[in-house]
Amino acid sequence: MIIDQNLKLALKTTVALALALTLAHLIYAGSSSNGLSGRSAMGIVFGIGATAIFVFECLLSARKKLVAHRIGRVQTWLRAHIWLGLLSFPLILLHSGFRWGSGLAAALMWLAAIVLVSGVTGMVLQHYLPRLMQNLVDKETIYDEIPNRLKRLPAEADRLFERLTGGAGLQNAGSVPMLRTSAEFRAITPAPQELLSSEIVADIKQTVHSYLMDRPTPPATKLLPVRESIQAYFGQLRRITPFEVHGILNDLEDICEERRQLALQQRLHHWLHGWLLIHAPTSFALLVLTFVHAVLALKY
């Protein structure tokens, strides 16, 4: 959800509405005998309002599942979800008379606070992270394809090492078929092995190989954590190696860069969606316990 002008306007409206309700409640509290409390008439009205908002908020997940149904655009629902969600916490505070309470009431306040904070955090993350991802991950792929892609990178690197070592690949390609067309073979210029020492080749193999693993181990993690260090590493290699192998080194560098970007994409994806692991479950728990609180508060 991009925080655009419409959403900003909605947020300003929410703030203004919250302030107006607070003012109304303070005027009511000033004229009532016992001040602000959840049991007062206005306190109950605010409680009912907050509960209705909670119900609406939780219906968003159902709306997302019923995509084909014409009950308002999902985007509209999401905007209302944000707008009303921000309004719900002030309503709860007004309902409680700005008291945190104890027992179940306090638990509900904590849950509401967690839902609000996680929701706002998610909204901010979903505003900034996609743009960040676009800038930083130009080799972006479908998130679910990342594991498959990562699995193939070592095999691709192996083929390049074979050109360096004359056929002695570092690892099996695994389950990935290693088909090569005649055009691919023609495109490969055999590397003059005698121009590269075996130590250099072994060092490159170890560094790149360990970097392309699922969990990179030192020294790869120290040498190749960011784009600049990858560029520096392979730049150094190009300075000490003959020109004939530079093409292979460029390809290896590209593979490492792709590996880095895919890992970055994974992390950004986790941030982009991980907040929902907190937001969604606590929301539903909040809804259930709110009804419990309402029934038992009225009962007693």
Place this chain on the structure above:
Amino acid sequence: MPNETSVPDERGRVRSTKEIAQRLDYGYFKKRHPFGVWKSRLTWAFLAIAALAAITFALGAPATRSLLSPGPVSSPHALFAARCETCHSNAFSRIPNSTCLKCHDGPIHPAKDVDQASLTRSHACIECHIEHRGSIDPKTVSDGNCTVCHSNLVAHASGVTLKNVKITAFRPGLHPDFSPEYRADLRPLKLNHAAHLPATAKKVQKIRLPMRCADCHMTDRNSPTGNLIPVAFDQHCARCHARELEFDVYELLKTPVPAPHTKDPRSIHLFIVSTYQQILAENPGIIRRPLGNDVVAQPNAAAWLDKVIAASEDYLFHIAEAPGEREGKCGYCHEFAGHDLGLPIIAKVNRIQGRYQLNIPDGEPWLLRSEFSHRTHRSILCESCHTKAPTSTKTADVLIPVMKTCLPCHGDSHAGLDRCSECHLFHNKNREKEERRSTNQILSLMMTRRH
């Protein structure tokens, strides 16, 4: 964007159409996203926990009761804090007054018998007495409960005598001044506070002045509110003023003897008579000595007795009728209400604590509609509140503080001391019914189940 000098474009890496196609896992959409899986699992887990909690709350498990409480109960009710149904006897309805009346007798308002108005509607106990506020006593009532009626008494009560009195806060203009301001002290006693509290220290006949307030106005240590012990001559005045009752004007007695400080002048007369008769009996020749400035002695014992008694009684009982005329020693402090068979009638001074009223033996409270505790104020100097005492020369002076004396602490301090309940009651304690129960009965009330 990749650096073109160090990283070539994609054509440097082997990328045929087949290779590109082989990069894709076409079944990726069949597998659930791990986030979706965990979100679903966590949601169901949280829902299960919430549902379990809801069930335990609904079943009223004892361990959950404290979680349902909006706050701890006050200490007087802590005895049955775990038994909600003791008060919350009816589900989905307010706590009825009958529940509170099982233990508490809340006599109707007004709190003082001086007011005979009656409320136009009955009030629920819980309207004013809020529980579940922990250390805050339910007796602490917010001012709004009082001012809703006392801002317009006529609209909320019938038989109101205090018309045009609008009370909204303990502030000047919003609360009437104290009633003693308008009621003189009619005590038939001549009390001069200024004489007892001179500004400059001095000694009068070996009596050190100024005195301390507590020399006369002592606090009853057994009184929870620190009521003052009524001032009595024998306890508080005799130490300095006993000599006022010495009647031996002719110095016939070896040692001066004060007459008894009784309510009846006749008993004083009899005491004087018996004293001189005893002297005469012990020394019959005393009659031959001239009395005072007399040149000639009295002719006989009877004449001698008459003269000494008359002189002594005149010394004590003489009523000054002209300005400048000497007042008798009794008149030094007492008002006279006429004569009876030659003896004066002393206007009776009841031993009271409050304001003197001739037809009310115990007097009436100075503060007719409020409560005051000297014990609560024991750390404060008497003169801080009773500011007029050092300059008061007449008994009629009212030395009860006015409202502005109380405002620095009870109005402007913002310490919550300006609450109506600090000084006023709602329930009339005079009409409380004595209804005591055994401890077993009280404990059985706590065991009462919901109706």
